[in-house]
Amino acid sequence: MPHTPMSDANRLIARLREAVVRYEDLGRRLADPEVLADVDRLRSIAREHSDLEPLARAAGRHLKLLDELAQARELADAPDVDPEMAALAAAEVEDLETRTAAEVETLRRLLLPPDPLDDRPAVVEVRAGTGGDEAALFAADLYRMYTRYAAGKGWDVEVVSASEGTMGGIKEVVFIARGREAYGLLRYESGVHRVQRVPETESQGRIHTSAATVAVLPEAEEVDLEIDPSDLKIDVFRSSGPGGQSVNTTDSAVRITHVPSGLVVSCQDEKSQHKNKAKALKVLRSRLLDRMVAEREAERARQRRTQVGTGDRSAKIRTYNFPQSRVTDHRIGLTTHRLDAILDGDLDEVVDALRLAGIEERIEAETVDVAS
16 A cells, blocks of 8 residues: 555544543543552553653644644635635634644654663763773763763662772773663763863873763663573672772672673672672673664664664764863764753753654654555
8 A cells, every 4th residue: 555645644643542542541540449459550550641641632632623624624615605704714724734734743753652671770881992091081070970960860870880090080880870761861872972171181281082982771671681591601709999808808709701792791899799790690681682772773773874873882972072161962963062061960951852863763763664
């Protein structure tokens, strides 16, 4: 069957009607005594009802406009209508057509199903790249930026492992951010972050360029994938980091190698070997899940030339230019001169723009799927 604008319009209207019916049904179920007596069921229904509310309200308004448009067209096309009345009806048709068309893209965004991974905790890995001590200092800046952003969202942050550099820098840090939409909000931070500034050790005032890499993974659950214990090589060793006598004199640190993939995870943050092993397994499982997701997104990118959600860890995504107080995200062409605020954790402007770009890509991908 050919793909036509009319079939798209009819499909959109049908989905809007389904959303309104579902929202009203959920509202009735929230008043059901059986639901009210089941806390878990009540919480689940209330969450879905709340999530669906923006779409249901927008859909209701749009369907009402479509009804008004149909009535105005009928009046404008009536053979025996007064010419002056017909002219007024024609003007109303034009106005209503403009208003309904303007709403379509917003409705398509609202109709996109949420990514089931968006509400997962985010496993964030920040590593110093090229640039020596300056890169380690920049990695520490990024770590501080993300933890302040997390604090502003009311999330909990758990450090899995950290390797400090000199001068207060960080060679590598892995932490988990837990809270509503943690992964959904941080997922587009993956990639190479570049900084341009005059290092404290630079005596001649020259601007240096260095980099740090960020990887953001959805925390994996055991149901996501099963790891065969025989595929793991587990080594224990003495912690080399700070933490007191008991940490440094016992073999509490754990290194886990996933032999089939070659992935290696170390953890020495806890005094207990058991706790370090549990943390390392959690990160390993998340990296394996992330690899699956990245492969899937890379395939979509090859098919549709997407620019935001490819999961490419080697791509330069953002530049922080200190002399100009400028931050530029190269994927979406966003430039802002609020560098200090962003490094202090005020990431909403950048995160919101990236999420919107990601949504637009999903809309385009959905259109391609329907057309094919």
